[in-house]
Amino acid sequence: MLEIQNLHASVLDIENSEILKGVDLKVNKGEVHAIMGPNGSGKSTLANVLMGRPDYEITDGDILVDGESIAELRPDQRAHLGLFLAFQYPAEIPGVRPWQFLKAAHDAKAEARGEEKMSVRNFTKLFDEKVEAVGINPDLVKRSLNEGFSGGEKKRNEMLQLEVLQPSMAILDETDSGLDVDALRIVAEGVNSMRSPERSFIVVTHYQRLLNYITPDIVHILVDGKIVQTGGPELALVVEKDGYREYLPAAGATG
Amino acid sequence: MTNQKTISRETDLSGQEYQWGFVTDVETDLAPKGLSEDIVRLISSKKDEPAWLLEWRLKAYRHWVQLSDSEGEPDWAMIDYPSIDYQDIYYYAAPKAATEAPKSLDDVDPEMLATFEKLGIPLQERAKLAGVAVDAVFDSVSVATTMEEQLGELGIIFCSFSEAVKKYPELVKKYLGSVVPYTDNFFATLNAAVFSDGSFAYIPPGVRCPIELMTYFRINTEGSGQFERTLIVADKGAYVSYLEGCTAPFRKSHQLHAATVELVALDDAEIKYSTIQNWFPGTPEGEGGVYNFVTKRGRADKNSKISWTQVETGSAITWKYPSVILRGDNSVGEFFSVALANNHQQADTGTKMIHIGKNTKSTIVSKGISAGQGNNTYRGQVQIMPGAENAVNHTQCDSLLVGDQCGAHTVPYIEVRNPTARLEHEASTSKVSDDQLFYLMARGLSEEEAHHMIITGWSRDVIRELPFEFALEAGQLLKVSLEGAVG
Numbered sequence: 001m002l003e004i005q006n007l008h009a010s011v012l013d014i015e016n017s018e019i020l021k022g023v024d025l026k027v028n029k030g031e032v033h034a035i036m037g038p039n040g041s042g043k044s045t046l047a048n049v050l051m052g053r054p055d056y057e058i059t060d061g062d063i064l065v066d067g068e069s070i071a072e073l074r075p076d077q078r079a080h081l082g083l084f085l086a087f088q089y090p091a092e093i094p095g096v097r098p099w100q101f102l103k104a105a106h107d108a109k110a111e112a113r114g115e116e117k118m119s120v121r122n123f124t125k126l127f128d129e130k131v132e133a134v135g136i137n138p139d140l141v142k143r144s145l146n147e148g149f150s151g152g153e154k155k156r157n158e159m160l161q162l163e164v165l166q167p168s169m170a171i172l173d174e175t176d177s178g179l180d181v182d183a184l185r186i187v188a189e190g191v192n193s194m195r196s197p198e199r200s201f202i203v204v205t206h207y208q209r210l211l212n213y214i215t216p217d218i219v220h221i222l223v224d225g226k227i228v229q230t231g232g233p234e235l236a237l238v239v240e241k242d243g244y245r246e247y248l249p250a251a252g253a254t255g
Numbered sequence: 256m257t258n259q260k261t262i263s264r265e266t267d268l269s270g271q272e273y274q275w276g277f278v279t280d281v282e283t284d285l286a287p288k289g290l291s292e293d294i295v296r297l298i299s300s301k302k303d304e305p306a307w308l309l310e311w312r313l314k315a316y317r318h319w320v321q322l323s324d325s326e327g328e329p330d331w332a333m334i335d336y337p338s339i340d341y342q343d344i345y346y347y348a349a350p351k352a353a354t355e356a357p358k359s360l361d362d363v364d365p366e367m368l369a370t371f372e373k374l375g376i377p378l379q380e381r382a383k384l385a386g387v388a389v390d391a392v393f394d395s396v397s398v399a400t401t402m403e404e405q406l407g408e409l410g411i412i413f414c415s416f417s418e419a420v421k422k423y424p425e426l427v428k429k430y431l432g433s434v435v436p437y438t439d440n441f442f443a444t445l446n447a448a449v450f451s452d453g454s455f456a457y458i459p460p461g462v463r464c465p466i467e468l469m470t471y472f473r474i475n476t477e478g479s480g481q482f483e484r485t486l487i488v489a490d491k492g493a494y495v496s497y498l499e500g501c502t503a504p505f506r507k508s509h510q511l512h513a514a515t516v517e518l519v520a521l522d523d524a525e526i527k528y529s530t531i532q533n534w535f536p537g538t539p540e541g542e543g544g545v546y547n548f549v550t551k552r553g554r555a556d557k558n559s560k561i562s563w564t565q566v567e568t569g570s571a572i573t574w575k576y577p578s579v580i581l582r583g584d585n586s587v588g589e590f591f592s593v594a595l596a597n598n599h600q601q602a603d604t605g606t607k608m609i610h611i612g613k614n615t616k617s618t619i620v621s622k623g624i625s626a627g628q629g630n631n632t633y634r635g636q637v638q639i640m641p642g643a644e645n646a647v648n649h650t651q652c653d654s655l656l657v658g659d660q661c662g663a664h665t666v667p668y669i670e671v672r673n674p675t676a677r678l679e680h681e682a683s684t685s686k687v688s689d690d691q692l693f694y695l696m697a698r699g700l701s702e703e704e705a706h707h708m709i710i711t712g713w714s715r716d717v718i719r720e721l722p723f724e725f726a727l728e729a730g731q732l733l734k735v736s737l738e739g740a741v742g
Contacts, residue, residue, distance in 0.1 A: 051697050054689065079699035091694040095712030105698035106709065112699070144712070161698065 002027040002050075002169055002200065006061035009049045013057075017194065019045045021225035022061065027169070032199040034236060035204045035210055037222035038244040042071065043204045044088060050202075051080050053084040065169070072085045080106075080112035084167030086158040087208040088174045093145040098157060099127055101145050102164050108146030126250050130163040151178035159190045170194075176210035208240035223247040266641070286347035289575065292316060293450050293544030302451075305424060306432075315437035315447035328441050332603040333632040333664055335511075344511055345479040346449045382669075388713040410459040413468050416484055419455035426457055430488055434517040434554045434580070437734050442513040442548040444576075446482045451516070453483035458493035458524075466589075467722055469498040480511040487517070489524035489559075496527040498725055501534050501569065509571065510535075510545045518553030518561055522583065525560040526553065528722050533732055534569035541599030544571025551575065557583030557612070559649050564720045567594040567604060568736040576634065578607035580736055581615035581643075587611050588617040591717040593729070595736050596661070605635035606667075610676070612642040619650040622714050625661035632664040639676040646676045654684040655713055657706070657737070685713075707734045 019042045020069035027033050027218060037043045047057050050063060052075040063071050064211040070078055093101065107117045117124070117136055128226040132142055136156045146154050156177055173188055191214050204212060211219075211233065220227045221244070228247050229235065257549075270361065286297050295316045299309040322340070335555050406413050412423060419427050438449035449726035454470040472483060484721035487634030493616050501512075512534060520526050535545025547570035563577040573596075590606035613712035623631035631654065641648045665682055695705035711730050718726050 051693075053693050053697075074702070075693060075696040076699050076705075079697055085697050087694065087697075089690075091688065091690040093691055093695070093709060093712055095715035096708055101695070101698070101708065102526040104700055104704065105695075108701070108704065165698065247736050 001029055001066055002202075003062070003064040003067075004050075007046075007049070007058065007063065009045060009058050009061035011057075012055055012074060018059065018234060019056075019225055020049065023227055024224070025220065027200045027202060028147070029168075029200055030195075030200040031217045032191075032195065032203065032214065034041075034214075034216035034219045035202060035222050035227075036206070036219060036239055036249060038248065039088070041222045041244075042225040043222055045204070046205050047085060047088075047171045050078075050171055051075055051083060068092060071146045076108065076188075077112075079167075079246070080109050081170030084165060084170045086155075086162055086170065086172045087174045088177065090146045090154045090158055092147045092149075094147055098141040098145050098160070098198065099124070100125065103159075103209065107205055118193040130160055132219045134159045134163060134190060136160055140144060152180060155183060155187060159187055163190060163194065166194075166199075168199050169202075170199065171204065174206060175203075175205050176205055182238065183215060184210060188230065190207055208236045211236045221247060256608070266588070282428040284482070286345065288345055288674040289342040290316075290344070290346055290449065291502075294346050298449060299711065301347065301413075304420060305626070307428065308420060311432065311437065312448050315444050316449075318438055319441070319444040320575070322444060323440050324709065326441075332574050332665075334557060334574060334601045334603050335602075335628040335629065338571055339509075339511060339546065341445075343713050345450060348479040349462040358504035360686045373522045406464075409462050409465070411456040411462060411464055412455065414453050414455055414492055416450070416453040416486065416663060419486075422741070423455075426488065427455065427486065430486055430517065430519050432517075434519060434552050435515050435550050439480070439550060443515050443550040446484060446513050446515045446550070449480075449483040450482045453514070454487075455485070456495060456497065458489045458495045460490040460521075463493070464495040467496045467498055469500070472499070472501045478511065482512075483514050485514070485516040486518040486519075487526060487528070489521065489526050491521045492523040493521075494525045496722060497529070498722060499528070501530075501532050508543055510543075510550070512545050512570075513548045514550070516549070516551040516577075518551075520559035520561050520586075522557040523559060524556070525562075527562045528553075528564070528577070529725055530563075530567075531721075531725060531729055531732065532565065532567045532569050532573070534541075534570050534735075535571075535600065536600050536736070537571040539598045541571075544600070545569065546572045546574075546697070547575065549575040551608075553577075553579045553588070553617075553634045555579055555581050555583055555586035555588060558585045559583055560587040560589070560721070562587075562589040562591075563606065564591040564717065565593070565604075566718070566721070566725075566732065567592065567602060568732045570602075573600075573602040573604050575604045576606055576636075578609070579617065580609045580611065581617065581646075581705075583615075584607075584612040585614045585616075586612055590619045590621070590635075591616075591720045592620070593622045593624065593714045593717045593733070594631055595624040595635075595733060596626070596628060596631040597736055598627040600627075600629045602630070603632040603634055605633045607636040608638070608648060610637075610639045610646040610648070612617060613642070613644040615643055616647045617649075619648070619652070620716050621650075621652045622642075622717050623652075623654045623663055624710060624714070624733075625654065625663045626657035628660045632666060634666045636668040637670070637678060638668075639671045639673050639678075641672045643673050644675050646673065648676075648678045649718075650678075650680045652682040653683075655687045655710065656684065657710075703734075703738070706737065710737065 003025050005141055007020050007023040009020040035043055058071050062069050065081055102122055105183040110117045131138055134156050140153055215233055219231055257433055296313050299312055363602050418421055435443050437444055456468055458464050458597050518526050520661050534545035534547055555561045561579045567573050586609050594602045594604050596602045606619055611659040619635055621633045633652050637648045652665050655661055663684055692705050711733055721729055
């Protein structure tokens with residue numbers, strides 16, 4: 001279970017840069033939460049702070065996983081606990097093949113958890129299965145990680161990693177942006193097939209469109225660094241129809 | 256899988272700074288410190304050399320004295336070091352046990368064998384299993400050569416330089432100094448005067464050497480210089496892949512290494528020369544470390560190919576430009592390099608490709624990694640002579656910066672004297688980005704593993720040119736060498 005308590009976060013070393021201004025959120029095992037909000041509301045920051053991006057600083061509040069604070073943990077330690085962030089803009093790593101990268105990640109996690117590393121043969125089998133499942137071009141995974149991948153290919157590659165690493169808490173940071181309908185469906189199918197009582201998701205999105213394919217249990221509206229409303233899947237439809245205007249009193253005044 | 260075993264020294268190198276930094280307690284036969292005509296004569300007589308070789312050494316010595324009195328050491332490289340006192344160096348240090356050459360491994364000093372064990376050098380049966388014949392140079396004298404007999408059946412000669420002088424004087428006389436003359440440069444001249452040993456290989460016409468030949472160099476005696484000399488001749492249509500590894504123990508004082516390597520590729524021959532240079536780089540504070548001034552050059556005749564691949568992670572100073580003289584029509588020269596400068600290391604390295612023959616082709620891929628306060632310079636020369644119709648060169652020169660106190664420099668010299676030449680030069684400088692690190696760490700890799708993955712990936716175009724076992728070792732070395740630079 002993930003619990004976010006009164007979370008405040010700023011950009012590291014920049015004064016008056018607070019982006020998250022007291023976020024409270026509780027995600028139980030097996031739940032899918034959607035976080036929606038206008039541009040600049042802090043959605044991506046929240047996703048990145050949860051994963052421990054060093055560019056941000058937690059100034060108040062806490063993040064708990066199964067009751068233990070992870071606020072001081074490094075990103076790799078959070079990954080070992082089962083957190084996963086599907087990146088909005090995955091980095092390109094020249095000369096590193098996706099297989100090699102994922103094997104190392106898989107091994108690191110196993111090692112940290114005191115589990116046995118998967119053999120090369122078994123891992124390759126798993127990898128090939130998942131490559132087929134997410135519909136990523138097999139030629140692509142022979143190339144350097146994300147290098148020269150199109151936007152859609154990068155997102156599929158994120159889904160491949162999600163499927164291979166099987167995290168218990170997956171955060172999708174605007175994974176739908178820049179995707180055509182086919183790719184969108186693949187992402188959604190990936191998430192849906194991985195839904196289980198043991199795994200929870202936080203799906204960060206600007207548009208309601210992805211939620212046509214993934215039905216969340218709970219929808220939150222994040223505005224100006226705070227969750228301003230929480231509801232069921234129907235909330236997404238309201239936002240789709242009316243936009244975020246009613247949550248933005250200041251912006252409303254200026255037009 | 257035995258291939259892997261021969262080279263990968265330890266599977267887990269983490270937490271170690273310079274794991275090769277141990278000193279062997281072997282009795283050493285030392286000539287007095289300092290350089291003089293007497294020392295040159297002593298070296299020559301210790302090795303029982305013929306008169307012509309002594310004469311050659313003496314000519315070199317006299318030339319070197321002239322150079323020392325006039326211009327001195329070359330000063331154009333981007334390296335900075337206190338002047339070297341050439342009278343404060345031992346020029347001859349032979350392990351005592353080796354004054355009588357060992358007949359078999361049983362005759363080799365067990366202490367020395369233990370050292371080789373520690374280094375992971377496959378001196379014994381493992382060598383055969385791995386298909387590697389090893390010529391190990393310990394300080395200056397070759398102590399053991401394996402598989403010589405098997406190679407002998409094919410007419411391949413692979414032995415220490417001293418032995419070659421005794422057994423194959425015509426070959427040595429014909430090619431010694433033919434690519435790097437004793438007048439070539441300050442350090443090559445010094446080497447010609449005092450070289451103590453090294454490796455010699457000859458591959459007869461049309462023979463493809465079935466195994467990789469390998470030499471391990473190691474400096475052991477404190478205050479001693481190492482001046483080895485390697486000569487490899489691939490006769491017409493022959494092929495050989497040669498590996499060279501270097502380590503030196505941890506010393507607080509600087510050590511001088513001035514080696515010379517000459518490659519001769521006759522018509523239709525191919526020589527692939529791979530180096531992993533891991534001389535002691537000095538302490539993180541910049542104390543000690545090897546001064547590595549090396550002259551390497553190959554001569555490529557008609558339709559031949561010479562390929563240099565190097566991974567340079569060690570030495571306080573690296574000054575090294577493995578070159579190819581493309582004198583035969585259709586000859587090919589290649590240079591693949593990864594050079595790393597961490598802490599206070601300084602590397603000024605690159606290549607020269609001299610195009611003389613028609614349709615000659617050269618490729619240069621240089622990857623320089625700078626970390627800590629390290630300084631890394633690529634210095635390369637591509638020269639197209641008037642007769643080199645349709646010469647082609649492609650140069651790719653990449654620099655990677657780790658941290659914000661290091662330096663990367665690129666100094667290409669290009670001289671084109673034939674209008675049909677085609678040259679391409681690409682260069683890039685990049686940093687390990689925070690985005691890359693976060694991405695890998697978010698998947699569970701530690702910061703160090705993430706750095707290592709980014710850096711070896713970035714170096715992949717060069718590392719994949721190495722023979723498989725060496726490629727593994729290179730990856731480990733990059734990891735070990737960068738410890739302390741990250742995190």
